[in-house]
Amino acid sequence: xxxxxxxxxxxxxxxxxxxxxxxxxxxxxxxxxxxxxxxxxxxxxxxxxxxxxxxxxxxxxxxxxxxxxxxxxxxxxxxxxxxxxxxxxxxxxxxxxxxxxxxxxxxxxxxxxxxxxxxxxxxxxxxxxxxxxxxxxxxxxxxxxxxxxxxxxxxxxxxxxxxxxxxxxxxxxxxxxxxxxxxxxxxxxxxxxxxxxxxxxxxxxxxxxxxxxxxxxxxxxxxxxxxxxxxxxxxxxxxxxxxxxxxxxxxxxxxxxxxxxxxxxxxxxxxxxxxxxxxxxxxxxxxxxxxxxxxxxxxxxxxxxxxxxxxxxxxxxxx
Numbered sequence: 115x116x117x118x119x120x121x122x123x124x125x126x127x128x129x130x131x132x133x134x135x136x137x138x139x140x141x142x143x144x145x146x147x148x149x150x151x152x153x154x155x156x157x158x159x160x161x162x163x164x165x166x167x168x169x170x171x172x173x174x175x176x177x178x179x180x181x182x183x184x185x186x187x188x189x190x191x192x193x194x195x196x197x198x199x200x201x202x203x204x205x206x207x208x209x210x211x212x213x214x215x216x217x218x219x220x221x222x223x224x225x226x227x228x229x230x231x232x233x234x235x236x237x238x239x240x241x242x243x244x245x246x247x248x249x250x251x252x253x254x255x256x257x258x259x260x261x262x263x264x265x266x267x268x269x270x271x272x273x274x275x276x277x278x279x280x281x282x283x284x285x286x287x288x289x290x291x292x293x294x295x296x297x298x299x300x301x302x303x304x305x306x307x308x309x310x311x312x313x314x315x316x317x318x319x320x321x322x323x324x325x326x327x328x329x330x331x332x333x334x335x336x337x338x339x340x341x342x343x344x345x346x347x348x349x350x351x352x353x354x355x356x357x358x359x360x361x362x363x364x365x366x367x368x369x370x371x372x373x374x375x376x377x378x379x380x381x382x383x384x385x386x387x388x389x390x391x392x393x394x395x396x397x398x399x400x401x402x403x404x405x406x407x408x409x410x411x412x413x414x415x416x417x418x419x420x421x422x423x424x425x426x427x428x429x430x431x432x433x
Contacts, residue, residue, distance in 0.1 A: 281374035
């Protein structure tokens with residue numbers, strides 16, 4: 115296994131951490147253990163320990179046919195790891211180790227190509243979006259308004275939460291046609307791919323927008339079409355909204371990192387918890403596919419599980 119030893123030495127010369135080098139060694143040995151196994155049932159449950167089998171160790175020590183390993187062998191190894199229940203993150207790391215090893219072999223002229231280069235990593239599970247509970251949302255939105263920027267921000271935050279807008283949709287909102295129907299409880303939005311939709315605006319958001327529009331002309335340039343403007347009287351940026359939301363979060367004393375997108379998530383989860391109408395949430399958020407919206411059902415089920423565990427008499431754990 116001289117090539118592997120040379121590779122690990124090369125990593126050491128690159129000042130890679132001992133932990134990283136050990137992981138690379140284990141991952142490559144795991145693959146080689148799989149590659150040489152005649153019967154998968156003979157493999158140790160932890161593949162990275164398979165090379166400690168003396169017979170296999172002797173085989174690996176003599177092996178120099180790195181050109182014989184093909185992409186299918188690597189895919190089979192990854193598939194086997196997935197079947198074992200290994201996390202997608204770990205499998206992706208093992209593929210990365212194999213790919214790096216073959217890059218080294220290419221540089222050394224020991225192989226003609228890298229068989230791992232065209233192999234795709236398994237998809238990482240998408241983390242569930244972080245929402246806000248109703249009490250925290252209320253605390254965020256019920257802070258005292260002392261400056262004209264506070265009045266503007268209140269309209270923005272209420273709109274993000276009420277209509278479930280993306281922050282970019284909010285900053286790109288124009289007086290016309292954006293607010294043409296706001297008194298009727300709707301805002302006209304151009305979403306991704308310039309897809310138009312009407313998003314619902316609740317009474318609190320309508321009131322906050324009305325308060326902002328009373329003073330907007332005092333701060334906006336005469337020719338500026340944007341609903342929300344900065345100190346220069348021009349369209350407010352997404353970055354500015356994030357900064358102002360950070361300040362509001364501190365003001366409210368919330369023990370969490372906030373983002374405009376969390377207000378959008380809060381809108382979706384709170385509506386879904388109350389209505390259970392996934393299609394309505396899809397339309398409100400402007401999702402092209404229902405599968406995108408279905409992530410909120412996971413959040414709703416988490417909430418349901420928590421309530422059930424706390425409230426159902428047969429769900430409580432014995433103390």
